[in-house]
Amino acid sequence: MKKGQISLDLMLTVIVAILLASVFGTFTAELISSERATGIKAQEQNIANDLIELINQAKMFDENGDSNFHVNYKAPFIFEPNKRGGQDCNITIKRTQPPYIQISYYTNDLNAVLVQKDINFYFENTTDANFGCGQMIILDKEILGEKT
Secondary structure, eight states, rough: OOOOHHHHHHHHHHHHHHHHHHHHHHHHHHHHHHHHHHHHHHHHHHHHHHHHHHHHHHHHHTTTTTOOOOOEEOOOOOOOOTTTOOOEEEEEEEEEOOOOEEEEOOOOSSOOOEEEEOOOBBBSSOEEEEETTHHHHHHEHHHHOOOO
């Protein structure tokens, strides 16, 4: 083997090692980002499921003729790894046809993380109801007002 051949082999080996490290770094960063988004979506799904359950409970009160019912729910904050404390999110009850709940969380380094769930409930009032995480949501006959 010639002296030039060894240095060429060494140079190719170093280039391949650098490329592998770069690909592995990119893969790891994407995996961490995907894991964060999945964790946030799971929390949003829990909030949406809780709200649908509360709307169904309020609907039962309404169907039983109880006009003085109040169902209270304090929406939890979104907790994200590497951030201190709860993070705020937007909760919207879309009262258009068909109605649905939309929960969204925005952060600088992730695209918007968004969850939507349909509601089996038809509102008289078609104006959207907007809330934030950490806020008390009070459902009563005046707020719900189901169409019959």
